[in-house]
Amino acid sequence: MRIKICGLTNVEEARAIASMGVDTIGFICVKDSPRYIPPFSIRAIVEKLPPQISTIGVFVNASVSKIVDIVRETRLTGVQLHGEEDIAFCEQLRIILPSIEIIKAIRYKDAQSRQEAEKYIPVVDTLLIDTYQKGIHGGTGTTFNWDELRDYRPSRPWLVAGGVSPDNVITAFNTLQCDGIDLSSKVEVKPGQKDLEKIKQLIIKLESIKNKLPN
Numbered sequence: 091m092r093i094k095i096c097g098l099t100n101v102e103e104a105r106a107i108a109s110m111g112v113d114t115i116g117f118i119c120v121k122d123s124p125r126y127i128p129p130f131s132i133r134a135i136v137e138k139l140p141p142q143i144s145t146i147g148v149f150v151n152a153s154v155s156k157i158v159d160i161v162r163e164t165r166l167t168g169v170q171l172h173g174e175e176d177i178a179f180c181e182q183l184r185i186i187l188p189s190i191e192i193i194k195a196i197r198y199k200d201a202q203s204r205q206e207a208e209k210y211i212p213v214v215d216t217l218l219i220d221t222y223q224k225g226i227h228g229g230t231g232t233t234f235n236w237d238e239l240r241d242y243r244p245s246r247p248w249l250v251a252g253g254v255s256p257d258n259v260i261t262a263f264n265t266l267q268c269d270g271i272d273l274s275s276k277v278e279v280k281p282g283q284k285d286l287e288k289i290k291q292l293i294i295k296l297e298s299i300k301n302k303l304p305n
């Protein structure tokens with residue numbers, strides 16, 4: 091089971107979180123986000139993390155060349171495309187960066203969102219289903235109606251995002267057959283600063299249901 095914590099901006103928090111058993115750390119490469127971190131700071135953090143930690147850059151409608159430059163500068167292991175990037179965009183990125191994990195975020199609005207996600211299966215490694223909120227690309231802190239995805243089991247691993255917290259994580263795994271979780275605003279003191287106590291609570295909650303969790 092994969093645990094991704096997103097929106098890190100400093101090395102101490104990133105290392106502390108990695109030592110708690112979180113396997114994936116996300117960095118917001120979107121300039122108008124309050125969680126934005128510049129590439130040179132991402133690189134400084136990535137260099138100080140254990141090599142088994144996946145490091146993901148989150149982008150919203152950036153150009154392929156911008157993403158490629160940032161991945162090369164920072165040594166990220168993957169990218170999360172959180173905007174309206176199309177299939178051709180993912181294919182292009184795959185050709186230029188063949189060994190990088192591509193995560194496509196789909197913002198769940200209604201039943202149609204499943205079909206939207208399905209289109210990306212041949213061209214991405216992982217799907218991430220976040221909550222649709224008009225005018226906001228991510229970090230909404232709001233859940234979608236998980237009941238609508240009770241039976242969702244695509245042929246790619248998928249992560250649930252959007253308002254996931256230590257308080258609702260057990261419900262998430264009781265409702266969904268996801269391969270992992272992605273948390274950001276519900277485990278922060280303020281945008282860009284993570285709440286390590288809340289992340290500890292999350293790990294304790296997950297430990298209590300570990301027999302029910304996916305591998």
Ligand SMILES: O=C(O)c1ccccc1N[C@@H]1O[C@H](COP(=O)(O)O)[C@@H](O)[C@H]1O
Pocket residue numbers: 096097116118120123124125148149150172218220227228229230231232251252253254272273274275276
């Ligand atoms: O967090 C942001 O500021 C952000 C900005 C632009 C695109 C995505 C962003 N965050 C992603 O949003 C989801 C869910 O976050 P939350 O738990 O609801 O706060 C997560 O995948 C973040 O990577």
